[in-house]
Amino acid sequence: MTATIGVAIIGLGPASLPHSKSLIDLQDQAQVRWAVSRTAERAEDYGARFPFRTTTDMEAALADEGVAAVIVLTPPSSHLDVSALCLERGKHVLVEKPLELTSERGAALAQAARRAGRTLGVVLQHRFRPASLRLKAALDAGELGAVEAASLAVPWWRPQAYYDEPGRGTFARDGGGVLLTQAIHSLDLFRSLVGVSRVVAAQARTTGLHRMETEDYVSALLETGDGAPATLMTTTAAYPGHPERIEIIGRKGHASLVGGRLELAFLDGRRETVEAEGATGSGANIMDFPHDAHRAVIADFLEAIRTGREPVVTGEEALASQQLVDEILDVAGFRRPGRG
Structure with a gap:
């Protein structure tokens, strides 16, 4: 049997919907330990739709030793700061597109993952x-x-x-x-x-x-x-x-x-x-698409962590x-x- 990987989701806006549906499908591979939002209202709304524990305390989620990987779904302007913090705490990171606001910040994120020795994947599901x-x-x-x-x-x-x-x-x-x-x-x-x-x-x-x-x-x-x-x-x-x-x-x-x-x-x-x-x-309707490709992205990311290989879309590929x-x-x- 494949051991499940503990996951935290950071950012519970519209982009979280296909990811959350995918993680429900992938329960044999991933255990969602936390779903994090900056606002209590959004966390409460999310918790009413998905069976995952919610919090507004990102530090608590990152302090959880059972969390091995984080899916970062915050606005692009925060990707470097949030992902770099996750990497510093020893977490693997799957980040939504685009990598960051600028190529320079995107390059800094890719370099941070290399320095940390952690897997960085990017959600380019097509x-x-x-x-x-x-x-x-x-x-x-x-x-x-x-x-x-x-x-x-x-x-x-x-x-x-x-x-x-x-x-x-x-x-x-x-x-x-x-x-x-x-x-x-x-x-x-x-x-x-x-x-x-x-x-x-x-x-x-x-x-x-x-x-x-x-x-x-x-x-x-x-x-x-x-x-x-x-x-x-x-x-x-x-x-x-x-x-x-x-x-x-x-x-x-x-x-x-x-x-x-x-x-x-x-x-x-x-x-x-x-x-x-x-x-x-x-x-x-920006969410009018099936979540199959997102599920495949996450499955590829999880396999990359388990096997030590690169994900299909690395930070450098997205860059x-x-x-x-x-x-x-x-x-x-x-x-x-x-x-x-």
């Missing part, structure tokens, strides 16, 4: 969807042949009410707009599939559909890791929101990944489909995707604090 895994395997095995071109589109929607919530769409809380907060999942998956070696050109703006500080539209011309042309378009202004799409043109076939549904069409006439497991949160966000916005000339 890599764990069945369709994503099949596409990755097809590319790695050369089934599609050399990549000749690729594209990524994230035509999502968020209403103004979303950005009217305190801190939403600000640099101080979120660190960035559509690229870092919404499209980072798809961008990370795209980078893991075909690589990105260069940002050729880019545009970024805040459209008239939103009142916000950060960007809600970005387009770019890219080159893949092998130098093939690629395009990117991401937005939260495409009402009512549509599934993200990755297209890959190979010498032996074509791949179309729309949300969680994959279609492979090979030049020899073979076809293959991996059906989607549910919605993707592309519209006004590489965040640095790509920086490069795209820098080429676009989108002004951000500390970057001109």
Whole structure:
């Protein structure tokens, strides 16, 4: 039998829902010893929905010797401080995306985990969807042949009410707009599939559909890791929101990944489909997606702790995707604090 790993959850906002559902499914692998919130009201509300012990005392949770790992679900601006404290107390850490507000702070978090000798995983769950895994395997095995071109589109929607919530769409809380907060999942998956070696050109703006500080539209011309042309378009202004799409043109076939549904069409006439497991949160309901991929992220993280291997998405992997966000916005000339 696999020994269960003691876990604490820190941060009980909306992001805690898929994680908590996943941990219920993974009770044979993980024991949630604490669920921590800054406010008693949120802790009480959470405790009415999930069978986990709640507290507002983070120090008490970290002092519990039965807690070996912490899932950090606080706002991005606190990821480094909260995670570094957990690491100092000898805990392994799984942190929500993005790694931090800036790549510099993200790098500091990754370095802190290395110094502490503890596992750091990052929640970029699109890599764990069945369709994503099949596409990755097809590319790695050369089934599609050399990549000749690729594209990524994230035509999502968020209403103004979303950005009217305190801190939403600000640099101080979120660190960035559509690229870092919404499209980072798809961008990370795209980078893991075909690589990105260069940002050729880019545009970024805040459209008239939103009142916000950060960007809600970005387009770019890219080159893949092998130098093939690629395009990117991401937005939260495409009402009512549509599934993200990755297209890959190979010498032996074509791949179309729309949300969680994959279609492979090979030049020899073979076809293959991996059906989607549910919605993707592309519209006004940001939690409109199944928790299967989150469960897979947590299971991978727990196995990494047990076996001593790296998780699929390490701090360095997440940092590489965040640095790509920086490069795209820098080429676009989108002004951000500390970057001109």
